[in-house]
Amino acid sequence: MFGKLKRKFILTATLSSAAVLLIAFSAIYFIVSHNIHHRPPMKMNEQAEQIEPAEPAEPAEPTNPTEPLEQDPQQDIFENRIKADREKSLETLLISLIMTGVAVEILVVLVSFFLAEHSIKPVREAYEAQKSFIANASHEIKTPLAIIQANLEAADIKGNPWLDNVAKKTEELSVLNTQLLSLARMDVAPNDEAKPEAVDLLNLVEETASCYAPKLAEKKAELKLSGKGTIKLNRADLNQLLNILIDNAVKYCDKKVIVEITENKIAIKNDGATISKTDQKHIFDRFYQTDKTKPGVGLGLSIAKQLAEKNHWNLKVESGKKTTTFTLNF
Numbered sequence: 001m002f003g004k005l006k007r008k009f010i011l012t013a014t015l016s017s018a019a020v021l022l023i024a025f026s027a028i029y030f031i032v033s034h035n036i037h038h039r040p041p042m043k044m045n046e047q048a049e050q051i052e053p054a055e056p057a058e059p060a061e062p063t064n065p066t067e068p069l070e071q072d073p074q075q076d077i078f079e080n081r082i083k084a085d086r087e088k089s090l091e092t093l094l095i096s097l098i099m100t101g102v103a104v105e106i107l108v109v110l111v112s113f114f115l116a117e118h119s120i121k122p123v124r125e126a127y128e129a130q131k132s133f134i135a136n137a138s139h140e141i142k143t144p145l146a147i148i149q150a151n152l153e154a155a156d157i158k159g160n161p162w163l164d165n166v167a168k169k170t171e172e173l174s175v176l177n178t179q180l181l182s183l184a185r186m187d188v189a190p191n192d193e194a195k196p197e198a199v200d201l202l203n204l205v206e207e208t209a210s211c212y213a214p215k216l217a218e219k220k221a222e223l224k225l226s227g228k229g230t231i232k233l234n235r236a237d238l239n240q241l242l243n244i245l246i247d248n249a250v251k252y253c254d255k256k257v258i259v260e261i262t263e264n265k266i267a268i269k270n271d272g273a274t275i276s277k278t279d280q281k282h283i284f285d286r287f288y289q290t291d292k293t294k295p296g297v298g299l300g301l302s303i304a305k306q307l308a309e310k311n312h313w314n315l316k317v318e319s320g321k322k323t324t325t326f327t328l329n330f
Helices: 002-037 044-051 073-154 161-188 201-210 213-219 235-252 277-282 300-310
Strands: 197-200 222-227 230-233 256-261 265-271 314-320 323-329
Touching: 002 073, 073 161, 161 300, 197 201, 197 235, 201 222, 201 235, 201 256, 213 235, 230 235, 235 256, 235 265, 235 300, 235 323, 300 314
Parallel strands: 222 256
Antiparallel strands: 197 230, 256 265, 265 323, 314 323
């Protein structure tokens, strides 16, 4: 992330300075070129007058105005030499401007690199400290949450609405803590990849979907599976990603969730309210929620997107005609 930010800073500084230099050097070249090409032609006798003092001119013999003036060949040679000198001067000026521009751009890149590194350093340190804090805090919270959940499950809380609420919110807090811990781990080691293994996609989806049978029964909805396929990939990351997508589909469905499987694709569809075009652009952003009345804080799909990018998979969303589809291509 900080590498991209540094490159953008250097590129912006380089392009800005290049634009300024181009305008300034173009103006200089144009002015000099205009002055050289529009200078009145110099004659040989004018040059001689500039070097030696002029002698008293003898009275010129009268000429016949009807006779054409003869062109002095020495004058032609002189004018061609002057023209060649002007063109060479412009060429020298152009080369000098180009070399100066290249030198200035190299200096700008070096200075902008130093400034970018110096400016980003405190931000990077704060970001690293934040990631470390989230990872450590999530890890420390995980143990007491597990103890609370175990005690609530062991206690006889059936029919007690107060303890039911405690159990429900404890479960939500546990999910949030797991999500934060996943984000922290991916931020710390984004390129940490497990060894790929052959995965039966149908069996993995069935195992994941079975965990959501109670929620489907509560909503009186059904989940349908179709297709099959086996592919070599990171099983743990795919399992986590499927949990997020199926949980999201069950949460927002009305009556059904459909999972279609092929050798290189898994499509998870649910009926119900559609996602607007505006929301689709931000659906994978952290803490973004299309429906704030639903439980959650908007981290699930962001984690799913990061897992997909980490494994070089493609995750996209399409929504319309009361159907939302998340497609994962391998």
